[in-house]
Amino acid sequence: MAKPSPHDRKYTKEHEWAKADGGGAVTMGITDHAQELLTDVVYVELPAVGRKVRQMEPIAVVESVKSVSDVYAPVSGEVIEVNRALEASPELVNRDAFGEGWIARIRMESPAELESLMTADQYEEHIRANPH
Amino acid sequence: MKKTPLYERHLSLGASMTEFGGWAMPVQYTSIIEEHRNTRTLAGLFDVCHMGEIEIKGPQALELLQWVMSRNLANQQVGEMKLSAITNEKGGIIDDVTVYRRGEEHYMVVTNAATREGDLEWILRARRERGLEGAAVTDRSDAVGKVDIQGPLAQKILAEIVEGDLEALRFYHAIDTRVAGMPALVSRSGYTGEDGFEVYTEAARVGEIWDLLMSIGDPHGLKPAGLGARDTLRLEAGMMLYGNEMCQAVTPFEVVYGWITDLDKEFIGRDALRKQKEAGVRKKLVGFEIIGRGIARHGYPVLSGTEKIGDVTSGTFSPTLGKAIGLAFVPVRFAGPGTELEVEIRGQRAKAVVVPLPFYRRRK
Numbered sequence: 001m002a003k004p005s006p007h008d009r010k011y012t013k014e015h016e017w018a019k020a021d022g023g024g025a026v027t028m029g030i031t032d033h034a035q036e037l038l039t040d041v042v043y044v045e046l047p048a049v050g051r052k053v054r055q056m057e058p059i060a061v062v063e064s065v066k067s068v069s070d071v072y073a074p075v076s077g078e079v080i081e082v083n084r085a086l087e088a089s090p091e092l093v094n095r096d097a098f099g100e101g102w103i104a105r106i107r108m109e110s111p112a113e114l115e116s117l118m119t120a121d122q123y124e125e126h127i128r129a130n131p132h
Numbered sequence: 133m134k135k136t137p138l139y140e141r142h143l144s145l146g147a148s149m150t151e152f153g154g155w156a157m158p159v160q161y162t163s164i165i166e167e168h169r170n171t172r173t174l175a176g177l178f179d180v181c182h183m184g185e186i187e188i189k190g191p192q193a194l195e196l197l198q199w200v201m202s203r204n205l206a207n208q209q210v211g212e213m214k215l216s217a218i219t220n221e222k223g224g225i226i227d228d229v230t231v232y233r234r235g236e237e238h239y240m241v242v243t244n245a246a247t248r249e250g251d252l253e254w255i256l257r258a259r260r261e262r263g264l265e266g267a268a269v270t271d272r273s274d275a276v277g278k279v280d281i282q283g284p285l286a287q288k289i290l291a292e293i294v295e296g297d298l299e300a301l302r303f304y305h306a307i308d309t310r311v312a313g314m315p316a317l318v319s320r321s322g323y324t325g326e327d328g329f330e331v332y333t334e335a336a337r338v339g340e341i342w343d344l345l346m347s348i349g350d351p352h353g354l355k356p357a358g359l360g361a362r363d364t365l366r367l368e369a370g371m372m373l374y375g376n377e378m379c380q381a382v383t384p385f386e387v388v389y390g391w392i393t394d395l396d397k398e399f400i401g402r403d404a405l406r407k408q409k410e411a412g413v414r415k416k417l418v419g420f421e422i423i424g425r426g427i428a429r430h431g432y433p434v435l436s437g438t439e440k441i442g443d444v445t446s447g448t449f450s451p452t453l454g455k456a457i458g459l460a461f462v463p464v465r466f467a468g469p470g471t472e473l474e475v476e477i478r479g480q481r482a483k484a485v486v487v488p489l490p491f492y493r494r495r496k
Contacts, residue, residue: 039360065165065451066448068427094163
């Protein structure tokens with residue numbers, strides 16, 4: 001069963017999370033529910049640092065044993081850091097989707113975008129209604 | 133969605149469930165890769181209650197089977213199991229099945245889950261058309277439960293609850309015996325490329341066998357394994373999956389089933405298949421590895437130069453080999469091992485090379 005979604009961050013319908021770091025940037029990744037649907041992650045294609053992205057634009061690709069899935073930018077902005085640890089250890093996404101399995105950091109263009117995303121409770125409700 | 137008798141157990145074990153052939157089945161309990169490796173190194177336990185079992189009995193049982201099966205079963209001994217295809221008039225594969233001979237005039241045909249009803253109708257129609265009333269055909273699927281125990285420790289674990297000598301049971305042979313005191317059919321066979329057994333028993337009591345194997349197997353490292361691992365295991369072993377590699381538009385000669393097709397006996401599709409064999413097949417199923425990055429998936433195009441030449445039927449990341457592998461249909465001139473191909477993976481071209489099957493062979 002998926003781990004509960006932490007309340008310290010926001011969520012998209014496409015199963016990304018975004019957590020504000022206080023300095024105008026967010027750390028983002030995919031949710032535990034998403035990694036469970038994907039099954040064992042064997043490769044993560046990371047975005048280039050410096051890339052400008054629009055909200056809900058594909059930013060990364062997660063390949064698992066069973067399937068492949070786009071990961072979307074939860075907010076618009078500039079990619080300022082990516083999780084290089086995933087290159088050697090993609091399984092971090094399975095083991096700790098909300099922590100060590102983070103994918104990228106994005107400097108936000110518009111903090112209002114983050115506010116418009118779902119809360120943890122709303123996200124949990126969303127996955128209950130759409131289990132797959 | 134239909135539920136197997138083990139459904140509640142999967143939920144208790146925390147499995148992620150999926151739909152497969154109309155059934156709610158476990159994809160994984162913990163991790164596909166872990167379950168895969170555990171089956172290769174120790175032992176895995178699989179719920180395969182979704183598969184179909186059709187019983188054929190009576191003085192004309194063999195005659196009916198000979199008419200519907202591509203395999204020549206004339207020399208099949210009691211206690212022997214045979215892989216066979218069921219083909220239509222054009223030679224297209226309706227299903228791939230195993231046939232157990234359980235008595236002089238007693239056979240059991242084990243079908244895939246999604247094809248069970250079609251197989252039954254097909255066999256009944258053949259029986260009617262050939263006037264073979266001396267063959268009684270009964271769908272026993274709902275009454276039969278089935279678990280597979282697979283892996284190097286499978287024999288050691290199963291032996292603790294089986295009456296009779298498992299050691300003496302040869303590959304693709306079966307014994308009617310008792311497991312945990314219950315009547316059961318046990319064969320040395322499976323769908324993983326490992327040593328192992330398929331165990332058939334009463335559906336109502338298959339849970340008792342599952343529970344007993346789980347507890348006896350635990351100190352040996354036995355773990356339940358889901359359909360995710362079943363798929364990666366079978367693909368590494370070069371085994372095909374009906375619906376991916378096979379359908380009614382594909383013949384045994386186009387896949388790797390030439391060896392179970394006997395053109396010297398009469399069966400439905402024989403004449404079409406003989407013509408195809410004489411003319412030569414145009415496309416052939418091959419194994420390939422991706423060179424570099426990317427994982428090919430079912431339905432991805434296979435390219436040579438600017439031309440699309442075929443389709444990927446199955447593809448995954450191989451946990452044992454640590455690389456992306458797959459099966460694909462290509463024109464015969466591209467089918468030789470070493471042939472370089474390209475697979476279009478999400479709009480990008482990845483290099484692939486044809487390799488001999490299986491991808492993985494266990495050390496004996």
